[in-house]
Amino acid sequence: MKEIAKKVLELIKKYGSSDPVELCEKMGIIVHDHDLPEHINGFASSYENIPFMVLNSSLNYYNRKITAAHELGHIILHGATNSVNLSMNTSFCTSKYEREADCFAAHLLIAEEISQLEDMECVTVQDISMVTHMPLSMSLECEGWGENLTTLRDAFGI
Numbered sequence: 001m002k003e004i005a006k007k008v009l010e011l012i013k014k015y016g017s018s019d020p021v022e023l024c025e026k027m028g029i030i031v032h033d034h035d036l037p038e039h040i041n042g043f044a045s046s047y048e049n050i051p052f053m054v055l056n057s058s059l060n061y062y063n064r065k066i067t068a069a070h071e072l073g074h075i076i077l078h079g080a081t082n083s084v085n086l087s088m089n090t091s092f093c094t095s096k097y098e099r100e101a102d103c104f105a106a107h108l109l110i111a112e113e114i115s116q117l118e119d120m121e122c123v124t125v126q127d128i129s130m131v132t133h134m135p136l137s138m139s140l141e142c143e144g145w146g147e148n149l150t151t152l153r154d155a156f157g158i
């Protein structure tokens with residue numbers, strides 16, 4: 001999972017932002033809000049080599065951000081494969097992809113809120129979940145948080 005932390009940091013440095021939607025704009029990924037069935041938060045795909053993501057327009061502020069970060073994870077880590085198909089498939093491979101996308105999202109969202117965590121001596125997954133508004137199950141996808149958090153803190157100079 002260290003590789004994922006590294007990728008997130010590279011992106012933040014390169015584009016000067018840790019906001020998932022802003023990152024998409026800077027990278028030329030089209031973000032579109034659309035009416036989707038309730039059980040689908042969003043999906044990512046590509047059309048003529050241009051990656052795009054569609055977010056459910058009923059999502060609130062935080063869930064939209066979390067979903068955009070997750071879909072960006074799929075685009076960066078897995079290419080712009082159609083993750084609607086991926087998320088409906090229950091094979092081992094699928095859940096590995098989903099875990100990786102969740103881990104990518106968790107790192108990105110934490111980088112955004114790092115200032116809220118800087119004063120904490122010991123950061124737990126519960127703290128991370130509270131600060132980023134990620135579901136606890138999603139925060140738990142990343143193993144070795146302590147180490148990764150140190151990496152992020154070093155990178156941000158705090």
Ligand SMILES: [Zn+2]
Nearest residue numbers: 083087098101
């Ligand atoms: Zn997914």
